[in-house]
Amino acid sequence: DAKTTQPNSMESNEEEPVHLPCNHSTISGTDYIHWYRQLPSQGPEYVIHGLTSNVNNRMASLAIAEDRKSSTLILHRATLRDAAVYYCPGAGSYQLTFGKGTKLSVIP
Amino acid sequence: NAGVTQTPKFQVLKTGQSMTLQCAQDMNHNSMYWYRQDPGMGLRLIYYSASEGTTDKGEVPNGYNVSRLNKREFSLRLESAAPSQTSVYFCASTQTGNYGYTFGSGTRLTVV
Numbered sequence: 001d002a003k004t005t006q007p008n009s010m011e012s013n014e015e016e017p018v019h020l021p022c023n024h025s026t027i028s029g030t031d032y033i034h035w036y037r038q039l040p041s042q043g044p045e046y047v048i049h050g051l052t053s054n055v056n057n058r059m060a061s062l063a064i065a066e067d068r069k070s071s072t073l074i075l076h077r078a079t080l081r082d083a084a085v086y087y088c089p090g091a092g093s094y095q096l097t098f099g100k101g102t103k104l105s106v107i108p
Numbered sequence: 109n110a111g112v113t114q115t116p117k118f119q120v121l122k123t124g125q126s127m128t129l130q131c132a133q134d135m136n137h138n139s140m141y142w143y144r145q146d147p148g149m150g151l152r153l154i155y156y157s158a159s160e161g162t163t164d165k166g167e168v169p170n171g172y173n174v175s176r177l178n179k180r181e182f183s184l185r186l187e188s189a190a191p192s193q194t195s196v197y198f199c200a201s202t203q204t205g206n207y208g209y210t211f212g213s214g215t216r217l218t219v220v
Contacts, residue, residue: 032206043198043211044151051206087150094139094158095166096209098150 003090009103012078020073020102022088027068031091035062035073037084038101044087047073078106110134114199114212121189121219129184129215131199139202140182141209142166142174144195151198157182189219 005023012018024033034049048055048062055062061074075082083106089096115130133140138159143151143166153166157176171193173185182201186193199212 034208036209036211043213044200044209046208046210049208089151094164095141095153095156097153097167098143100148100150 003097004088004099006086006088006099006102008100009105011105011107012075013107014080015077018075018078018082018104020075020086020088020104022071022073024069024071024088024090026090029068030093033062033064033068033071034089034091034096035060035071036087036089037082038087039084047086078104080106080108082106112199112201112210112212114197114215116215117213118216119218121186121217123190123219125189126185126187127189128186129197129199129217130181131183131212132181133199133201133210134180135201135203135210136179137201137203137210138179139204140176141200141202142172142182142184143198143200144168144193145198145214146195154184154197189217191219193217194219 032049032051035047036044038044048060050062063072085101085103087101089098112133141156142154145151152168154172155174157163160179163174175183197215200209202209
């Protein structure tokens, strides 16, 4: 199963950009890179995903390294509502494998 | 937009009791999943159904059974609940592995 590595926690000041890293050391050529976030007492929420090219949506941007062994989730202006646990699960053909994620704290 | 609906939201069981957690999605997704999340931990896959009519074990299947009733519904059954099954259970669905997953809001289960 594909596995990923993330820092346990990060802090950001409100309204500043946040770069959340993820290492995908065992990723295969056809596995998509996914990012999800989980607010307290809620289910995980889809943020963004991509295969090789950088991706943008209304929530965030995803930067994928050329060798696909790492990715970075970019929140362009952190708000207090972005405080959550962010996951980049390992992705196989039919399942996602979650680690403990990165707990993002946003400082007012 | 209902998305993924899980019932019940909360449940308390006594050791040895049985129950079924229900999950339904209205997005015409092919694949459905059951995860559990223990305090301070990530999600662990219990069972999944890649398509209607198929089910497969995940990382922690012991003590659970599943039924893919139709394309919309995927249920998780605990035949004889144990305190170790106290957890938050999440159902998820996706069109295929190359699409984003949609999660339900969870069922908080306590086994005493």
